[in-house]
Amino acid sequence: MASGIVVRAIAPWIQTKYADPAVVVIDDAGRFAISLLSGHEGGANRLADALAMYLGAIPVVTTGSEAQRRLILGVGCRRGVSAERILVAIDRALSAHDRRREEVYALATIDMKAGEPGLLAAAAALNVPLRIVTRSRIKTLQDILRQQTFAEEITGVAAVCIPAALLTSPHSELLAPMLAHDGVTVALAQDTCGWSDSAPADATT
Amino acid sequence: MNETIVFDRPGPIAIFAVSAEGASLGRRLLTALPQATLWTSKPFVPEARVYGESLV
Numbered sequence: 001m002a003s004g005i006v007v008r009a010i011a012p013w014i015q016t017k018y019a020d021p022a023v024v025v026i027d028d029a030g031r032f033a034i035s036l037l038s039g040h041e042g043g044a045n046r047l048a049d050a051l052a053m054y055l056g057a058i059p060v061v062t063t064g065s066e067a068q069r070r071l072i073l074g075v076g077c078r079r080g081v082s083a084e085r086i087l088v089a090i091d092r093a094l095s096a097h098d099r100r101r102e103e104v105y106a107l108a109t110i111d112m113k114a115g116e117p118g119l120l121a122a123a124a125a126l127n128v129p130l131r132i133v134t135r136s137r138i139k140t141l142q143d144i145l146r147q148q149t150f151a152e153e154i155t156g157v158a159a160v161c162i163p164a165a166l167l168t169s170p171h172s173e174l175l176a177p178m179l180a181h182d183g184v185t186v187a188l189a190q191d192t193c194g195w196s197d198s199a200p201a202d203a204t205t
Numbered sequence: 206m207n208e209t210i211v212f213d214r215p216g217p218i219a220i221f222a223v224s225a226e227g228a229s230l231g232r233r234l235l236t237a238l239p240q241a242t243l244w245t246s247k248p249f250v251p252e253a254r255v256y257g258e259s260l261v
Binding site: 001005009021022026028029030042043046047050051054055 | 260
């Protein structure tokens with residue numbers, strides 16, 4: 001619902017950040033999950049992040065410490081790899097770019113690894129969520145990247161239409177393969193709003 | 206999808222919706238937050254408890 005409705009409804013009941021419950025607002029289309037009240041102490045920030053990932057929405061967190069975290073680390077690993085090994089790899093990747101753990105906002109991996117103990121433990125050690133991306137979305141992007149064709153020679157990027165369609169909305173999904181006709185390419189992507197029963201959603205932990 | 210959302214704070218969890226779209230969204234969230242209760246302004250979905258029109 002609209003955040004204004006929520007603000008008016010909860011206003012008489014707000015006390016302190018140590019006593020207030022977590023309040024998260026999600027718009028009816030399921031595009032945004034807004035941590036509205038008690039982000040840290042009440043857990044609204046983490047709840048907003050988890051709900052957003054479940055719905056394929058964008059988490060909106062406005063507390064200061066989170067605003068300084070901007071890095072999302074994509075992580076792949078073999079089954080059974082320890083958190084320590086993952087953290088070593090993460091630290092090496094961060095240091096190679098002169099970045100710090102404190103800048104990491106989330107880890108991200110494929111849905112097949114959603115329950116991987118090492119990844120879960122590594123995310124917990126970093127105090128960040130483990131974000132899950134479905135295999136189908138990764139495959140779609142891989143297919144896009146493989147299309148190193150004429151478009152790349154001309155524009156410097158591969159297959160303009162598909163990524164343009166996909167990236168216009170953060171939760172769009174490709175509906176059909178690229179159509180090429182007479183020098184024109186067209187890609188169809190559907191905005192999978194969170195409330196749709198048929199909308200596929202990324203998992204969360 | 207069988208994923209659930211872990212929320213470790215004590216106390217009840219309530220989901221409020223003021224429209225059919227919001228109720229459908231809340232219904233989806235119930236599958237991930239089975240301990241939550243869905244409240245709606247009208248009986249949009251059978252799972253919901255109806256609180257009336259106080260939130261507008």
